[in-house]
Amino acid sequence: MPLPSKKAIVLLSGGLDSATTAAIAKSDGYEVHALSIDYGQRHRFELEAADRVAKALGTQSHITLPIGLGQLGGSALTSDIDVPVDRPPESIAEGIPVTYVPARNTLFLSIALGLAEVTEAADLFIGVNAVDYSGYPDCRPEYIAAFERLANLATKAGVEGTLQFRIHTPLIEWTKAEIITRGTELGVDYSLTHTCYAPNEVGLSCGRCDACQLRRKGFAEAGIADPIAYQG
Numbered sequence: 001m002p003l004p005s006k007k008a009i010v011l012l013s014g015g016l017d018s019a020t021t022a023a024i025a026k027s028d029g030y031e032v033h034a035l036s037i038d039y040g041q042r043h044r045f046e047l048e049a050a051d052r053v054a055k056a057l058g059t060q061s062h063i064t065l066p067i068g069l070g071q072l073g074g075s076a077l078t079s080d081i082d083v084p085v086d087r088p089p090e091s092i093a094e095g096i097p098v099t100y101v102p103a104r105n106t107l108f109l110s111i112a113l114g115l116a117e118v119t120e121a122a123d124l125f126i127g128v129n130a131v132d133y134s135g136y137p138d139c140r141p142e143y144i145a146a147f148e149r150l151a152n153l154a155t156k157a158g159v160e161g162t163l164q165f166r167i168h169t170p171l172i173e174w175t176k177a178e179i180i181t182r183g184t185e186l187g188v189d190y191s192l193t194h195t196c197y198a199p200n201e202v203g204l205s206c207g208r209c210d211a212c213q214l215r216r217k218g219f220a221e222a223g224i225a226d227p228i229a230y231q232g
Helices: 016-027 045-057 104-119 141-153 156-160 176-185 210-222
Strands: 006-011 030-038 061-066 123-125 166-168
Parallel strands (some): 006 123
16 A cells, blocks of 8 residues: 655745755655745746746646735835846845845745645745855744744644644755756756746846846856856
């Protein structure tokens, strides 16, 4: 008699990090239930990418949930604030950039936690990274540890002990090159992903924003050709 599948909720943005995270969860034997969030982001091509990635990976399910953070504003990703371009590496590594979306990962993980409780999935995966990203406060290991404690305090399943929730962050200490190398080993098709914060009207990546620069640097350092096209 086959053993029951391990279930995992994987936050899937459509970028290369979340695609790699989903592939890792699947390779670790989890039944992957993908969750994407339509939060009013200006670079909405990533939602189309998330759908492509979910289909390519053969996830058990894929939900896209709207929450409309664009109404709050406060970020270059959700309101009429210019996305920084052509920043030197030392600037990218300093401070919290205007592309930070207030409380985004807290909201995303909370929704994923609700889905996990309903789905009876003890494991949540999120592709946060504390190495190559700018200093987003909700990508740090101490934040993830705090949310995991909250998850087990704030849920019926956690309080009753029917589930012990775990937040998995397999990429958190990897460089972008290491992420791309591992994803390539797992067969991730990075041509399906979308990374850019400032694509043009047809979704072509700018090649100049922080996200594009980190992606291009990662592929170069991994010695692997980036399969997407750029405006310049």
